[in-house]
Amino acid sequence: xxxxxxxxxxxxxxxxxxxxxxxxxxxxxxxxxxxxxxxxxxxxxxxxxxxxxxxxxxxxxxxxxxxxxxxxxxxxxxxxxxxxxxxxxxxxxxxxxxxxxxxxxxxxxxxxxxxxxxxxxxxxxxxxxxxxxxxxxxxxxxxxxxxxxxxxxxxxxxxxxxxxxxxxxxxxxxxxxxxxxxxxxxxxxxxxxxxxxxxxxxxxxxxxxxxxxxxxxxxxxxxxxxxxxxxxxxxxxxxxxxxxxxxxxxxxxxxxxxxxxxxxxxxxxxx
Amino acid sequence: xxxxxxxxxxxxxxxxxxxxxxxxxxxxxxxxxxxxxxxxxxxxxxxxxxxxxxxxxxxxxxxxxxxxxxxxxxxxxxxxxxxxxxxxxxxxxxxxxxxxxxxxxxxxxxxxxxxxxxxxxxxxxxxxxxxxxxxxxxxxxxxxxxxxxxxxxxxxxxxxxxxxxxxxxxxxxxxxxxxxxxxxxxxxxxxxxxxxxxxxxxxxxxxxxxxxxxxxxxxxxxxxxxxxxxxxxxxxxxxxxxxxxxxxxxxxxxxxxxxxxxxxxxxxxxxxxxxxx
Numbered sequence: 001x002x003x004x005x006x007x008x009x010x011x012x013x014x015x016x017x018x019x020x021x022x023x024x025x026x027x028x029x030x031x032x033x034x035x036x037x038x039x040x041x042x043x044x045x046x047x048x049x050x051x052x053x054x055x056x057x058x059x060x061x062x063x064x065x066x067x068x069x070x071x072x073x074x075x076x077x078x079x080x081x082x083x084x085x086x087x088x089x090x091x092x093x094x095x096x097x098x099x100x101x102x103x104x105x106x107x108x109x110x111x112x113x114x115x116x117x118x119x120x121x122x123x124x125x126x127x128x129x130x131x132x133x134x135x136x137x138x139x140x141x142x143x144x145x146x147x148x149x150x151x152x153x154x155x156x157x158x159x160x161x162x163x164x165x166x167x168x169x170x171x172x173x174x175x176x177x178x179x180x181x182x183x184x185x186x187x188x189x190x191x192x193x194x195x196x197x198x199x200x201x202x203x204x205x206x207x208x209x210x211x212x213x214x215x216x217x218x219x220x221x222x223x224x225x226x227x228x229x230x231x232x233x234x235x236x237x238x239x240x241x242x243x244x245x246x247x248x249x250x251x252x253x254x255x256x257x258x259x260x261x262x263x264x265x266x267x268x269x270x271x
Numbered sequence: 272x273x274x275x276x277x278x279x280x281x282x283x284x285x286x287x288x289x290x291x292x293x294x295x296x297x298x299x300x301x302x303x304x305x306x307x308x309x310x311x312x313x314x315x316x317x318x319x320x321x322x323x324x325x326x327x328x329x330x331x332x333x334x335x336x337x338x339x340x341x342x343x344x345x346x347x348x349x350x351x352x353x354x355x356x357x358x359x360x361x362x363x364x365x366x367x368x369x370x371x372x373x374x375x376x377x378x379x380x381x382x383x384x385x386x387x388x389x390x391x392x393x394x395x396x397x398x399x400x401x402x403x404x405x406x407x408x409x410x411x412x413x414x415x416x417x418x419x420x421x422x423x424x425x426x427x428x429x430x431x432x433x434x435x436x437x438x439x440x441x442x443x444x445x446x447x448x449x450x451x452x453x454x455x456x457x458x459x460x461x462x463x464x465x466x467x468x469x470x471x472x473x474x475x476x477x478x479x480x481x482x483x484x485x486x487x488x489x490x491x492x493x494x495x496x497x498x499x500x501x502x503x504x505x506x507x508x509x510x511x512x513x514x515x516x517x518x519x520x521x522x523x524x525x526x527x528x529x530x531x532x533x534x535x536x537x538x539x540x541x542x543x544x545x546x547x548x
Contacts, residue, residue: 032462032463035466036463036466039466039467039470040466043466043469046476047475047476050480051328051480055328055335056331058328182305182310182313183309185309185310185313186309186310186312193317194320197320197323197324201324202323203323
């Protein structure tokens with residue numbers, strides 16, 4: 001068992017090295033992303049700032065509280081970008097027959113696929129997210145107690161799992177349809193709009209769907225409600241540091257199952 | 272018995288053939304419709320989220336900077352419609368031709384390369400009226416509110432101004448893709464441009480919400496003439512008689528960018544370096 005784990009880790013590390021080399025071949029790409037990403041998400045947070053500044057707190061959320069919500073959501077987005085952005089490309093993996101190679105190796109394909117790529121550009125997202133998060137923590141006088149730190153850490157890990165599982169599940173549709181790439185834009189926009197704004201501004205049924213059908217609300221909304229003491233319309237008995245990671249793990253297992261189900265349908269379309 | 276069996280097999284084969292045909296048709300259908308549906312879905316999510324956001328902001332407030340809630344909702348809806356219409360492909364197309372060296376062949380062709388790309392982009396824009404703009408417009412009209420222009424005159428001026436906007440956006444993209452002749456590997460200049468347009472064009476945040484000082488700075492740049500100008504005319508934030516000034520400025524930007532592009536293009540011709548095989 002231990003030997004097995006060691007072996008898996010060594011494979012993962014090797015992939016890590018490979019993707020590092022791959023990406024630094026194109027420095028221009030990295031440089032332009034360093035400019036673009038803060039601008040894109042800066043626009044999102046600026047919109048909220050101007051709205052609160054010129055109008056009123058949104059659904060009762062002041063700007064620091066909105067920034068806190070935005071920060072938690074964005075941090076898990078950033079980490080997802082680093083570790084599992086390849087979900088977005090399942091379509092081209094299928095079309096180019098890239099799973100052929102993975103199928104030949106005596107390792108779980110899902111494992112190979114998961115560790116196959118580390119996106120260093122995603123670190124820019126993480127950095128931007130961290131900046132917004134720490135800034136908002138200062139604004140809301142966040143108490144850095146052990147309990148709060150553990151809550152935030154668990155929530156973010158769970159958030160990353162929920163996010164990447166959603167992408168895995170929906171983009172695995174490509175195994176059947178050979179097509180899913182444009183879905184990731186839709187999902188990405190949906191995740192952005194539902195994790196960065198308080199869900200109370202949306203109709204109740206939207207929140208209900210995003211709680212019980214696709215559990216996006218657990219990524220940032222309920223945790224932020226709990227920490228800030230806001231009314232989240234739906235109340236849960238235990239703490240979010242329990243819910244988010246557990247839902248994350250369940251989603252991840254589901255994603256794994258769905259991916260494997262799709263893999264059975266996989267017919268190498270590439271040459 | 273044997274015949275019966277054969278018939279059974281035959282029936283099965285024929286049925287599965289129909290099934291196969293149906294499946295293939297479905298796949299073909301999906302392969303063309305999938306992008307249309309997902310892009311409609313994406314636009315819907317973005318526009319609905321913006322609408323709820325603005326509704327929350329306007330709750331109990333009549334107007335801000337002279338703009339009422341219904342006007343702001345119209346602004347948001349029209350901004351998404353315009354964005355779905357403004358698809359510019361020249362950077363991508365030209366970069367691919369240049370890095371593969373195919374551009375050298377293009378120079379032998381008896382038509383202008385730039386006009387060819389402009390024509391293609393206009394073609395894509397028109398097809399997206401059908402596939403993206405109309406469905407979105409219908410859904411918005413039925414379920415949210417019909418995005419009605421402030422006056423018939425405002426609508427006419429909006430159309431003209433939107434054409435200018437398209438040209439400005441296209442020229443900016445063409446100028447950026449021209450850089451490709453010099454640096455070969457453009458990286459993602461396009462995404463940087465998209466980021467700047469997103470922030471400074473009024474596509475998401477109307478510029479009247481920015482602090483006054485920053486507004487002055489943004490006015491010097493061409494970006495607000497891409498989204499804000501036609502949209503403000505449409506909702507009546509800029510009345511038709513005031514619209515002449517921003518539209519003249521739009522026109523001036525078009526002239527400036529066109530002459531820059533012509534100048535740059537004549538220089539670029541000499542820079543062609545065939546990289547590919």
